[in-house]
Amino acid sequence: MSDITASGEALPSGKNVRELVHQSLGRRHRQETIFKSMGLVAILVALGFVAILFSIMLTKGLPAFWQANLHTQVYFDPDIIKGGPRPVQEAGQSDADYRQQDLAWQRQVTLSNWNAIVEQTVRDVAPDTDAEKRDILAIITSSARFKLRDMYVEDPSLLGQTVPVTLLASADADNWVKGKLARDLPDERQQLSRSSRDLADQLLADGDITFDFATHIFTNVDSRSAPASAGLAGAFMGSLYMMMVVIVLAVPIGVASAVYLEEFAPKNRWTDLIEVNINNLAAVPSIVFGLLGAAVFINYFGLPRSAPLVGGLVLTLMTLPTIIIATRSSLRAVPPSLRQAALGLGASRNQTVFHHVLPLTFPGILTATIIGVAQALGETAPLLLIGMNAFIANIPASPLDSATALPVQIYLWQANENRHFFEARTSAAIIVLLGLMIVLNAIAIVLRTRLEKRR
Amino acid sequence: MDIVQDKTAETAKSTPAPGTSDPGKRIRVSTRDVSVFYGEKQAMFDVSIDIPDRSVTSFIGPSGCGKSTFLRCINRMNDTIDGCRVSGVVELDGEDINRPDLDVVELRARVGMVFQKPNPFPKTIYQNVAYGPRIHGMTKNKAELDEIVVSSLQRAGLFEEVKDRLDQPGTGLSGGQQQRLCIARAIATRPEVLLMDEPCSALDPIATAIIEELIDELRENFTIVIVTHSMQQAARVSQKTAFFHLGKLIETGDTEQIFTNPKEQKTQDYITGRFG
């Protein structure tokens, strides 16, 4: 004790201390100001980039959500439409037999010259055009004939009638009327012939062509023959299936591994080794997971190529380390005194973990899951290696059907040769993808605040 | 030091035998040569002590001398600390609690503990107290559980303060309230042996008096070990006192004897405030 008083004299006394503190104050405040302003600058730079990204995406992509449509009348000409009246099921005729007969009728209908009807439909609003059939068809998307065919098959009583119809303009016509193509280029460098261009301009001026919201972006699948009607539905379903596989597999496996490693496993060299490997796994480039998926799931287990199930499995492998690492760190953040409180009352380890420790980590696990799933949602490279970049013209009905994914669709569209049209389409797809991410994050935030409030 | 330890070692057998200091009371907890290591560092050295049934034993000694560490040997809470190793024998009712086939869950249900730092669950006050009885299946219905919760809170002197907010989080209470909540939680499971690590460190004199009353009452049926830094408290509530210093048990005996006529110089110095 006497030592303390002795050394105490060497220390500065009352007034001296105040001066020393005062001197150091200036320096401390300066440091604080510097640090604060650096942080502010960093945030502003980050926000600036986000703003640039979003404004580019929005200015490029938003116009793609409105596409040129021709509003006109269609006459279901009995001279052109083949197949006669639709067969009706006769008494005593078997179902299979009738279906065959009906399909035969539908084939006949399909073989009709629908393009002639499309041509007539356009001439209806532009009777004095000098454009030939080829030029007229060039401004309407090639899927228009299927649309009219479907209308007729749906309701054969339309035969001989005239009804209003809206036809989607072709990608080239859409580009032209949106003014995205240079108008002073010579004819041979234009996608559309002179008469097609004039016709499109005339229709736009007359108000027959308007820009309508393109719902088919969300309901149609990708299309090569009719790029104007290409949509994201197939890719969206593919991504959805993959996300379901990821959530169903990665979350339980990841959380269970983390809980086991952190709460139950003995701490020894083996668990250290596992820990190091999990951390390494998190740093493996995603394309390597694609190779692994192709080798193991497709070649070895014989799962179908291009299937969302395989994509989901590959993305699960990729997401697992993220979820394991985040869950472990949130488990580690639970104070040991809480575990001791439960154990001290005679709770078993299992009860301690499931009643007290795990509930505290839900927000952390949730955040990790969302980050992992969002990463998986945006992942492209491994999917290319398992064939998910194939052109698929159907909406996948199950995770085993061939499909593509949103980011892969973006990749495919940006490489499409119809640059002018697909540049905007690509940005539109990016907007959809980003929108999905924002929704995911919003759900995470809402869930987390709910969970935290419940406590 | 050796004299004292030898003496206790002689008087206590693993079979319940009347201790010299507490005639008529059987030995509940008995330890033989218990040493505790944190990694390489030894924190307790060959502690042998007998703790009689239906009485209060207090552990006193300077900070860091190993009171909490030793207390944790009795319900094997040291198992939960990484790198902590215990050697020696700890017996509860003549049974070795470290034997491999013993169910530590059952042991801790029988030997309750109030920790040095209040550690309520981040759940409601009600759930805090009800948790023990619930997991041990001690009640048949909600009414019984309610009754246990209310009476435990009452006995810990907390009920009046929290009766309107039993559904509020226990972590939202003040430090002293949390301490009493932890006491209520510990007594709700009706343990046979209750280990209390400085249960009154954050309490005002009135709350302290309530807890001391509770300890007095529990003593009728249970065995209590209390760690305290207050000599007055040790003298007030306990029948036996053990004095620890630097991981060693220096002296143990009847509280009255320890405080009036200690055999060891170190004990004398400590209780008169000459060090510690």
Ligand SMILES: Nc1ncnc2c1ncn2[C@@H]1O[C@H](COP(=O)(O)OP(=O)(O)OP(=O)(O)O)[C@@H](O)[C@H]1O
């Ligand atoms: N988890 C731990 N890891 C390493 N050493 C520890 C640990 N817990 C306690 N010790 C050491 O063991 C010794 C005894 O600690 P203990 O907590 O039992 O003391 P105490 O008598 O309860 O002190 P206090 O009166 O301050 O609570 C101390 O030297 C302490 O540093």
Ligand SMILES: [Mg+2]
């Ligand atoms: Mg202590």
